[in-house]
Amino acid sequence: MARRNEHSRDELREMALAAAETLLDQQGSEALSTRKIATAIGYSAGSLYQVFKNYDDLCWQLNQRTLAMLLAALDTDAAQTLNPGAALQRYGQQYLAFATQWPQRWSLLFEHSTPLDLDTPDELEQAITQLFGKIEQPLSQLFTDRSAEQISEAARTLWAGVHGIAVLRAHNKLFQVQGGADAMASTLLERYILGWQQEISA
Amino acid sequence: MARRNEHSRDELREMALAAAETLLDQQGSEALSTRKIATAIGYSAGSLYQVFKNYDDLCWQLNQRTLAMLLAALDTDAAQTLNPGAALQRYGQQYLAFATQWPQRWSLLFEHSTPLDLDTPDELEQAITQLFGKIEQPLSQLFTDRSAEQISEAARTLWAGVHGIAVLRAHNKLFQVQGGADAMASTLLERYILGWQQEISA
DNA sequence: CAATGTAATTAATCGCTGTTTAATAAAGTC
DNA sequence: GACTTTATTAAACAGCGATTAATTACATTG
Secondary structure (H helix, E strand, O other), rough: EEEEEOOOHHHHHHHHHHHHHHHHHHHHHHHOHOOOOOOOOOOOHHHHHHHOOOHHHHHOOOOOOHHHHHHHHHHHHHHOOHHHHHHHHHHHHHHHHHHOOOHHHHHHHHHHOOOOOOOOOOHHHHHHHHHHHHHHHHHHOOOOOHHHHHHHHHHHEEEEEHHHHHEEEHHHOOOOOOOOHHHHHHHHHHHHHHHHHHHHOO | OOOOOOOHHHHHHHHHHHHHHHHHHOOOOOOOOOHHHHHOOOOOOHHHHHHOHEEEEEEHHHHHHHHHHHHOOOOOHHHOOOHHHHHHHHHHHHHHHHHHHOHHHHHHHHOOOOOOOOOHHHHHHHHHHHHHHHHHHHHHHOOOOOOOHHHHHHHHHHHHHHHHHHHHHOOOOOOOOHHHHHHHHHHHHHHHHHHHHHHHHO
């Protein structure tokens, strides 16, 4: 068959990733496959290997797009105008909301573990660094007398905490109250900050 | 071939689960398969279906054993003699240590999401409830004037927080400092408790 | 325009997976 | 010893990621 140049390489890549996102959203990561993606865009499965190194590479590129979406979702300029504590609260709520809105994409982002041979792509690591940077900013406003390392560690701790809440909620069954995740993240952030301020004044 | 009754049903089940744990520890959950497990115990893959409903069921039973191990690891009576704050710290460190010692089993416990059709087995839910109970005890000692619901929510929040730290550490690359997880969990617990106490006195 | 070379696309194949089915062999029963 | 029951397996099925050879379309040259 081979209708050549009907789509450019980049077009094919974009079509495949878009189709994969749709399949992922509708059927979950378990049901995702090269054959289904290829069929969805009217190509053969083998053609995907001209655009992706392998299935793992395709997943990384999916995750990269998801991370970009997540960063954009946290990029409301409202965070700039709010006071630092409220900004942190807002980040937490937005993170949980993102995990709710895109459960499958968000889940793939963290369930897809690096298969030991290759390490995390640079662009993914940069996005994660960017994510932590967002949290460090209001934190450094709140704790001006703390070192950059302490701010960085606190940012990672708080993000890990909110992430853990999202993880447990995603795996159902761990919370009886459904609306509890938001409140839990809120108190986690509030009490951590209050406690840290208490440490300093002591 | 069919040498019958060489092993009882329960023996076969035990052999399969033990072999699966070895394979899991050595090669990870991705490499685990019914054929490999069966070969390891000198049986055919089909024989496993007399003891396990399906592969998912086998994973659930693996996870059940892992949860039992985790509960046992947290069952040091030292927690009873320590003051509440130190007991919580100890639980956190022991949880992180468990995730370090059994990375593959611990990972399977949370990566293996329920495939929608069947819900989490009762025995697993009970074990999780037991886990939360352990955390609630020192918390209720620290915060005697709080309601059971508030204690319960705090226990889940703190456990989610420590769990999130373990998750991020397991997926490598998210922390530059390797020994940082312990310190992060420690400060998370300490500052949360301090902050909560501050809330009360206010 | 025709011939050649090149690159895209696919059908077929490989080895793997979980799962089911029919055949087989051993044990229990009368 | 004959018959039933049950454990066990080999074989098959559908699907997976990945590779390969063949085919088809395009581009380039003479």
